[in-house]
Amino acid sequence: MERFTISLSDELATDFDQWIEARGYSNRSEAIRDLLRKEISTKSADQDQTIYSVATFSFVYNHHERNLAERVTTLQHEVHDLVVSSTHVHLDHDDCLETLFLRGLTQQIRNFAQKLSVETGIRHSSLNLIPVKVAALHFAHHAHFHPHS
Template sequence: MERFTISLDESLARQFDQLIAGRGYSNRSEAVRDLIRGAIESDRQRETPAGHCVANLSYVYNHHERELAERLTGLQHDHHDLTVAAMHSHLDHDNCLESVILKGAAADVRHFADALMAERGVRHGKLNIIALEAEHHHAHDEHGEAHVHYRPAR
């Protein structure tokens, strides 16, 4: 096991101790290891997988922002081949949360999500991508047409 030392100011150390106590860690080392693992996994998630994916794009926006809701809906319609479903929730008098389920080529999903999150007025955008792998080809209809099923990559 490799050891290293970090320095924290008193306020940050106190907040960290409260966090690890609240999560039930027995010591700082265990908590730091989990934080590092989480950061590594988070960084891995930011890489766009090759092939196909399913994804959830969540974001908050102010519905009073001039024509923003129409622009967001227009983007979803322009990419109807990627947009599986959308849920809209009113957070307060001004802000809305949308969660959009996407499915398709990973590069196309990432490009669409980046464009939507870049719209002026969109806040707190987050994309969670799950890589898919082709399962098998088989026919379902009376014409013997084959198609591909995708499942989460292992």
């Protein structure tokens, strides 16, 4: 393990200690390690350097939109290897929230989320990608690599 020292202003150190306490870290080192891992994995995902990911893709839509539910279901079936699970919440008389749990090749997840987010009737969407290595090994051995027709 490599050690290094950093200098912080008193104000930043106090703010950081409050941040650490609020999140339940037992020490600064644990917090710094988590911050670094998150920043590095986010940068990798943003630069398309991450091959495999797990993700949530959430979207709000008007369920009265003509054929939207059918289009959403069809798109999910086209990438059935990516979609692990979905949840559906009725927000009000018109709007629903759906969250898809995804795993697979990062670029395929991005492409699917983009394709779904531009469907007419989908009002808001958000993709949360989490790069993974363990899932990559499992995915590589169990995924069905075939084009959909």
